[in-house]
Amino acid sequence: MFTGIITDIGRIAEAHRRPGADTVFVVDSRYDLASLSMGASIAHQGVCLTLIGFEAIEGGSRWRVQVSEETCRLTTARDWEVGTLLNLERALKMGDELGGHLVSGHVDGLGTVVSVHEEHESHRVVIDVPTHLAKYVAPKGSICVDGVSLTVNEVDDTCFGINIIPHTWTVTTLGRLKPGVHVNLEADQVARYVERILSRAG
Template structure:
């Protein structure tokens, strides 16, 4: 489990295409400082398992389903990614409950800088619309954020300079795909009240 508080921006240093997967090697000095084989690290909000460690780099295998359901397929050598280690049981809960299970991919529709913050509007896939509410939580590329506005097919997040400086969202452009994870509490409530499609 994660909290959506990005610990560092990492860099993709290698990408190897496998038969039905891809192997990514990522440089991340902070997240590798105490990492071990088999640990979970969120890469742009996707929970992945460390398969190899070498200095300040780690490798992960990304199966075809994950590539199809997230924006990781677009990563190339040199791409910058948000990194977070799995939460320790005695850690501080700084964001919200984040599983690292991407629910869908949104597209950045607009970026509106202001004096003290930047508003980013993101296109919202239809399957996720019922889970996104104003002032609710959402994870965008692994970053725990508060929804500042919403409509039928989009939502907005308002980012302070610290978030822009310490996550990949500060480098985002209109048209970029972003991984979205809805608040798991909303999904459980829906299931328990019989409101889901299952």
């Protein structure tokens, strides 16, 4: 479980893709090696992945994660390559501050950035979502975009708008968004449960 509060930006150092097999990525980060453990879960661009090996490097740590064909097909992992920057978040521990909202790290689908423009000191971003996810997006509700917990400002059919403050724009990969780019989306879990309850009640 995660909160959508990014604690580092990692960089893919190696990408090993083989036809008909899982992909292995090697990721560099500034995380202290002592804070990592074999089998630990770390969210990469909102995708929960398991560490299968790690080592110390100058200024931080390097680890390996194995990504299934399905995950590559359904998330932006299909486009990751050497040099790709990734929002990172370690799994939530009991007693940690819940600064964003509860995030599982299971991506529901890919959104497409429609527009990006400056609005005062912040940036307003409009994202188009798959039809099956649109029902979970509500004004002032939460949504996870590339691993970042954000508040939905407005909704228009299958599009929603978010306002990204300068801090978030700078310390996450969201500052690289532009029209046409795909982003990983995870709907608010509360919205999912409410929809499930209402559908069964009806």
